[in-house]
Amino acid sequence: MTNLRIPGPTPCPEDVLKEMSRQMINHRGPEFAQVLNNVTAGLKQVFQTSGNVLLVSSSGTGGMEAAVVNMLSPGDKVLSVSIGGFGDRFATIAKTYGADVIPLSFEWGTAADPDAIRKALNDNPSVKAVLVTHNETSTGVTNDLESISKVVKEFDKLIIVDAVSSMSSINLPVDKWGCDVVVSGSQKGWMVPPGVAMLSVSEKGWAANAEAKMPRFYFDIAKAKNSIEKGQTPWTPAMSVIFALEKALQLMLDEGLENIFTRHIRIADMTRKGIKELGLELFADEKFASNTVTSVRASEGLDVKQLNKIMREKHDIVLGGGQLHLAGKIFRIGHLGYVSEKDIEEVLEKLRIVLPQAGFEVKS
Ligand code: PMP
Numbered sequence: 001m002t003n004l005r006i007p008g009p010t011p012c013p014e015d016v017l018k019e020m021s022r023q024m025i026n027h028r029g030p031e032f033a034q035v036l037n038n039v040t041a042g043l044k045q046v047f048q049t050s051g052n053v054l055l056v057s058s059s060g061t062g063g064m065e066a067a068v069v070n071m072l073s074p075g076d077k078v079l080s081v082s083i084g085g086f087g088d089r090f091a092t093i094a095k096t097y098g099a100d101v102i103p104l105s106f107e108w109g110t111a112a113d114p115d116a117i118r119k120a121l122n123d124n125p126s127v128k129a130v131l132v133t134h135n136e137t138s139t140g141v142t143n144d145l146e147s148i149s150k151v152v153k154e155f156d157k158l159i160i161v162d163a164v165s166s167m168s169s170i171n172l173p174v175d176k177w178g179c180d181v182v183v184s185g186s187q188k189g190w191m192v193p194p195g196v197a198m199l200s201v202s203e204k205g206w207a208a209n210a211e212a213k214m215p216r217f218y219f220d221i222a223k224a225k226n227s228i229e230k231g232q233t234p235w236t237p238a239m240s241v242i243f244a245l246e247k248a249l250q251l252m253l254d255e256g257l258e259n260i261f262t263r264h265i266r267i268a269d270m271t272r273k274g275i276k277e278l279g280l281e282l283f284a285d286e287k288f289a290s291n292t293v294t295s296v297r298a299s300e301g302l303d304v305k306q307l308n309k310i311m312r313e314k315h316d317i318v319l320g321g322g323q324l325h326l327a328g329k330i331f332r333i334g335h336l337g338y339v340s341e342k343d344i345e346e347v348l349e350k351l352r353i354v355l356p357q358a359g360f361e362v363k364s
Contacts, residue, residue, distance in 0.1 A: 001316075002317075003316060003346055004318050005317060006319065007137045007165055007334035008188040009194055010189070010191060010337040011191075015251065016191055019244045020193065020241075022243050027232070033232065036231050039246050042246070043200075046167065046249070047182060048174055049200050049202075054199050054225060055242065057235070061089065063164070063183035064089070064090055064164075067183050067199060070209050071181060072094065072097070072099050072129060077100045077128055078099045078128060078129050079129070080103050080130075081106075081130060081131065082106070084136035084137075085136075085139075087133045090132075090160075098214065102127065111143050111285060111288035112132065112143050114144065114147040114150070115151075117151050121151070121155045129158035129180075130157055130159050131162075132145070132148055134172060135164075135170060135290050135292055136290075137164070138323045139284060140283060140294055140295030140332060141289065142166065142170060142289070145177060158181070160180060161179050161182045163183060167188075168184065169337065171261045174200050174202075179200070179202070186198075186241055188292070189264075190248055192245045193244060209222060264291040270344055272289060274347075275294065275296050278351060278362050280360070292334070294333045294335065295331075296333070298330060298331065302359050310354045311354055317346065317350055319331050319333055319347075320334060
């Protein structure tokens with residue numbers, strides 16, 4: 001079986017895949033209402049929130065768009081904290097809908113500095129919301145969201161978080177950290193195929209929603225909130241993905257949140273250690289290196305395209321490349337969701353064989 005080691009879509013357990021082949025039922029009937037109730041209850045546990053968690057049928061980007069258009073009005077000032085490609089995407093979405101975006105970008109591979117955020121909020125008192133990525137998949141860096149959220153709350157601003165590649169794998173207690181809107185996507189650590197994004201919304205978030213004037217229809221979360229109270233979604237949802245999510249949530253809660261987080265820490269540590277033992281360098285500042293994806297610098301001589309090609313064609317292992325200006329400069333190993341030590345052992349073992357074939361002499 002292919003060892004799919006990109007940071008999403010991720011492999012799904014057989015029991016989850018089976019759910020994808022279930023016969024259709026009435027999406028407005030009692031049976032599906034029960035499924036939605038179970039899913040919502042499970043999501044609240046993983047998000048660690050007593051607030052609402054809503055589903056939209058889209059990939060993670062749709063969830064980010066929903067967060068923006070439901071919280072803001074055209075002309076609102078937004079501080080957009082970016083440490084990579086997905087942070088930049090958040091800013092682009094906000095700009096597209098007419099927000100006045102103040103960018104605060106950090107060098108790719110590093111994490112956002114909470115003090116710099118404090119300074120930016122001091123300098124721009126009329127900012128309405130802060131957009132921030134929890135886990136930047138393009139660089140393999142996890143921001144210190146707890147500290148960032150504390151700073152944002154000093155100024156009593158909204159904090160809107162992209163947790164597409166962290167929620168479900170890395171601890172993010174939404175209520176404890178006071179995050180107003182948090183977005184995730186089914187194809188990441190949730191062990192489910194793509195097609196559903198989830199959003200938590202705080203009370204402060206709902207108050208902002210009541211005032212928000214950005215245009216929206218399909219992604220109107222007030223409609224989603226009304227519907228979910230009746231065990232429905234406003235539009236026909238990606239039912240098969242939701243069946244799969246119900247099963248995946250059962251598996252996750254059986255494993256236990258703490259156990260899931262420690263498994264991700266253990267496997268990420270093992271990946272980073274193995275990479276360094278091969279003589280390669282991590283791209284991310286190790287203090288903030290992600291526990292869901294490891295980015296590896298293409299040290300001198302290493303042809304990433306060739307490496308990934310041989311790994312895929314000869315060993316059935318699929319690694320991620322670098323995105324945007326990091327293309328050819330890094331490769332990435334996804335280790336989120338349905339992943340065990342054995343999967344990473346295999347990657348490291350085969351890298352030892354393939355790296356020299358792609359121009360890099362492995363440390364003996
Ligand atoms: N944000 C982050 C941090 C991501 O990793 C991704 C997906 N790689 C997205 C947003 C966008 O999600 P999607 O591709 O599901 O639209």
